[in-house]
Amino acid sequence: MKLCMVGAWGHSIYTLESLPDLPEIELTGLYSGNTDSPGCLLAESQKLGFTPHVYADYVAMLDTENPDIVSIDGRFDEHAFMCIEALRRGIHVFCEKPIALTLSDLEKIEEVWKGGSAKLISMVGLRYDPAMYHAHKLVEQGAIGKIKLIYAQKSYRLGIRPEHFKKRSTYGGTIPWVGSHALDWILWFSGSSFETIFATQSCEDNFDNGELEIAAQCLFTMKSGVLAEASIDYLRPAAAPSHGDDRVRIAGTSGVIEVRGGKIILIDAAGEQVIEPPVPDRKIFSDFVYDIEGKRPALADARQTFDLTRACLLTQKSADEHALIHFSAL
Amino acid sequence: MKLCMVGAWGHSIYTLESLPDLPEIELTGLYSGNTDSPGCLLAESQKLGFTPHVYADYVAMLDTENPDIVSIDGRFDEHAFMCIEALRRGIHVFCEKPIALTLSDLEKIEEVWKGGSAKLISMVGLRYDPAMYHAHKLVEQGAIGKIKLIYAQKSYRLGIRPEHFKKRSTYGGTIPWVGSHALDWILWFSGSSFETIFATQSCEDNFDNGELEIAAQCLFTMKSGVLAEASIDYLRPAAAPSHGDDRVRIAGTSGVIEVRGGKIILIDAAGEQVIEPPVPDRKIFSDFVYDIEGKRPALADARQTFDLTRACLLTQKSADEHALIHFSAL
Numbered sequence: 217m218k219l220c221m222v223g224a225w226g227h228s229i230y231t232l233e234s235l236p237d238l239p240e241i242e243l244t245g246l247y248s249g250n251t252d253s254p255g256c257l258l259a260e261s262q263k264l265g266f267t268p269h270v271y272a273d274y275v276a277m278l279d280t281e282n283p284d285i286v287s288i289d290g291r292f293d294e295h296a297f298m299c300i301e302a303l304r305r306g307i308h309v310f311c312e313k314p315i316a317l318t319l320s321d322l323e324k325i326e327e328v329w330k331g332g333s334a335k336l337i338s339m340v341g342l343r344y345d346p347a348m349y350h351a352h353k354l355v356e357q358g359a360i361g362k363i364k365l366i367y368a369q370k371s372y373r374l375g376i377r378p379e380h381f382k383k384r385s386t387y388g389g390t391i392p393w394v395g396s397h398a399l400d401w402i403l404w405f406s407g408s409s410f411e412t413i414f415a416t417q418s419c420e421d422n423f424d425n426g427e428l429e430i431a432a433q434c435l436f437t438m439k440s441g442v443l444a445e446a447s448i449d450y451l452r453p454a455a456a457p458s459h460g461d462d463r464v465r466i467a468g469t470s471g472v473i474e475v476r477g478g479k480i481i482l483i484d485a486a487g488e489q490v491i492e493p494p495v496p497d498r499k500i501f502s503d504f505v506y507d508i509e510g511k512r513p514a515l516a517d518a519r520q521t522f523d524l525t526r527a528c529l530l531t532q533k534s535a536d537e538h539a540l541i542h543f544s545a546l
Numbered sequence: 547m548k549l550c551m552v553g554a555w556g557h558s559i560y561t562l563e564s565l566p567d568l569p570e571i572e573l574t575g576l577y578s579g580n581t582d583s584p585g586c587l588l589a590e591s592q593k594l595g596f597t598p599h600v601y602a603d604y605v606a607m608l609d610t611e612n613p614d615i616v617s618i619d620g621r622f623d624e625h626a627f628m629c630i631e632a633l634r635r636g637i638h639v640f641c642e643k644p645i646a647l648t649l650s651d652l653e654k655i656e657e658v659w660k661g662g663s664a665k666l667i668s669m670v671g672l673r674y675d676p677a678m679y680h681a682h683k684l685v686e687q688g689a690i691g692k693i694k695l696i697y698a699q700k701s702y703r704l705g706i707r708p709e710h711f712k713k714r715s716t717y718g719g720t721i722p723w724v725g726s727h728a729l730d731w732i733l734w735f736s737g738s739s740f741e742t743i744f745a746t747q748s749c750e751d752n753f754d755n756g757e758l759e760i761a762a763q764c765l766f767t768m769k770s771g772v773l774a775e776a777s778i779d780y781l782r783p784a785a786a787p788s789h790g791d792d793r794v795r796i797a798g799t800s801g802v803i804e805v806r807g808g809k810i811i812l813i814d815a816a817g818e819q820v821i822e823p824p825v826p827d828r829k830i831f832s833d834f835v836y837d838i839e840g841k842r843p844a845l846a847d848a849r850q851t852f853d854l855t856r857a858c859l860l861t862q863k864s865a866d867e868h869a870l871i872h873f874s875a876l
Contacts, residue, residue, distance in 0.1 A: 362751055365761040367699075367777050371797065414744045414765055414870065416773045421692055421799050431695040431797065433773045435744055435765035443746045443763045445775050447697050451797035455817040461802075467701065467761065467781035469751050472791075487785040540744065540870050 217505070218283040220245035222274060222298060223290030224257045226312040227341055231287040234501035235264050241505065245281040247271045247290070275301055283307055285508070287501070292393070293386045296321035303328045303336065310504050311338040313396050315521065317388035319529050326522050337504050339524050340516040342397040343404055344500045347475040348464065350493035354473060355405055359482060361470030363406055366444040368398035369463035374423060374430070374450040382426030390429035390448060391415060391535060392528040398446035399434075399531065400524050401464050404516075408440035410527050412542050415535035422450075434531050439543075547835070548613040550575035552604060552628060553620030554587045556642040557671055561617040564831035565594050571835065575611040577601045577620070605631055613637055615838070617831070622723075623716045626651035629666065633658045640834050641668040643726050645851065647718035649859050656852050667834050669854050670846040672727040673734055674830045677805040678794065680823035684803060685735055689812060691800030693736055696774040698728035699793035704753060704760070704780040712756030720759035720778060721745060721865060722858040728776035729764075729861065730854050731794050734846075738770035740857050742872050745865035752780075764861050769873075 219241050221231060235241060243266040246257055261268050271277035274294075278286065278301060286302045288295060288311040296316040302309045303325065315338045316322035329336055342348055355363070372394060380386035387393060403409065417432035419425075431449040438444060452461055465474040471484035480491040498515065507514040534541045549571050551561060565571060573596040576587055591598050601607035604624075608616065608631060616632045618625060618641040626646040632639045633655065645668045646652035659666055672678055685693070702724055710716035717723060733739065747762035749755075761779040768774060782791055795804040801814035810821040828845065837844040864871045 364748060364751060364781060365763065365777065365779050367697075369697075371802070412746075412868070416742075416765060416767050418694060418771060418773060420771060421694060423799075431773055433695065433765055433775045435746060435763055435775065437746050441748060441750060443748060443761055445763045445765065445777060447695065447775060447795075449695050449797050451694055451799070451802060453801055453813050453815060453817075455815055456802075456813045457818050465777075467779050469753075469781070471783055472701070472781060472786075483783050483786045485783060485785055488787050538742070 220283040228289040309336040313339045314392040336518040346493040349496040360468030365467040367465040371461040389532045391532040395448040402444040406442045408438040417535040550613040558619040639666040643669045644722040666848040676823040679826040690798030695797040697795040701791040719862045721862040725778040732774040736772045738768040747865040
């Protein structure tokens, strides 16, 4: 299968890390926007033994290479356009989060997707985190009984953010960009969908990062009755022991499971135990390729990607308007 | 000073633990409702060297003993009545949470309090927890800069709950009863007051505990701009290493501080450190007595008790009605 790649603005590493496991994939084309680092992506490709053609135009790359899959990691505000151009050519899409910065762009992607048979995946990279992946297996196996309550946390170092993080029009907002992982864990662990959403945010004290929200919090009810909340911030100090303080705490009728510091803490009828998660037997990009090949379903599909993206954008809307959103009323 | 005590339904231990430090206090009267354990309270009093008179009627006790202070820990649904009867006699009130189960009862207490000079304190017992107390000192000293975001957690073992927990009319709800501590930490650490409240709850899967809510979550904005959320549950397994999993995580502009497992985790420009909190130099009941004596102000006063109780009851109302509450519109 032929693969083309776009940019290295975010998690193009997900694609690159899987290529050694995928002899069936040939990386034939690269497109790098005018402000990302094509050199880096080209160098990484060459290290993996590929000599992709470098394009100055995304659509020209698709038309010339006619790839089976495109991996999109360019400007956030071009994700939607790039997804649409690929899907309408029947090219499978692996895209950095979020696939769309507006609900109308999301609808356009979904419409094109419905009209074809290409697959699409995005937003769910942290289902493949070792601790999250193993915790989810334990929950599926009934480790904590029926889920009642979820707390999901994303806390990042702010660092020096590029200019496109400083405008809503090029960034999309902290809830979709950082919070999408928290919302995805809530959807994935609960196995349900959002019923109501209420969210808050603050862009004050954001260290001169323009419109970037430095903190946000969200409260959800799920259709299943599960209660869930998310806490999102860029306030993790530079001297913290890791970039992100990703957490999930899930309380069920027969136990509480928590992912914190890359470990799993499980409290059940036997007491408390700390579990070191094994290395997952999946990686996100190869999982997507195997799904396309019909070998096994990936952890998420296009439908889940669309639902999650819509939830992120509606949560952002709730925070923007300080208003409660009922999904059933949409 | 003369002290009378009512019941041992909750935290009467707070009063008893301070008596050895307070030679100025004489415990002269006990009133025990018809379903609590007077024997236990009497036995504890006698161990401390007191021979209080035992009353079968609360008002008769107040009128006969005419105490300076009453410590109330009887039926939850009698707290308000007992506070009012004491305050209107000029007796200082130390009361178990919550002082009132309804907003109208709260207003009545406040009205009587305004008409006299007696002091009242309630609801703030966990400000005196060693880790919370020391973390608050660190925050006051600027350890994390300007506070942006707070997460407060109360997770209790359910155990076997007495009958009065199973009806809203005798219990008051999980948000006021368990959640009051979380709301108090939010008020105390932020140094602000609530601007908006939205809360959710669930009484399904409550192990046959009638109307008791097994889980609740709350999302707040504070007048100062701080974002805050609380997670409250009775889902801590019986085999967990402690009764409660009390936590606070506060992210500020120059650090993140967390209280978890009785320890303080501080991340700032110097990296991450775990701090073992010292034993506080205050206990809640002696602090109240010293406040009455004019020796030093306690950590909280009647005004804060009323504000916290009102916030708890409005948060409960938000969860009951699944509606956003704006304080400025009240």
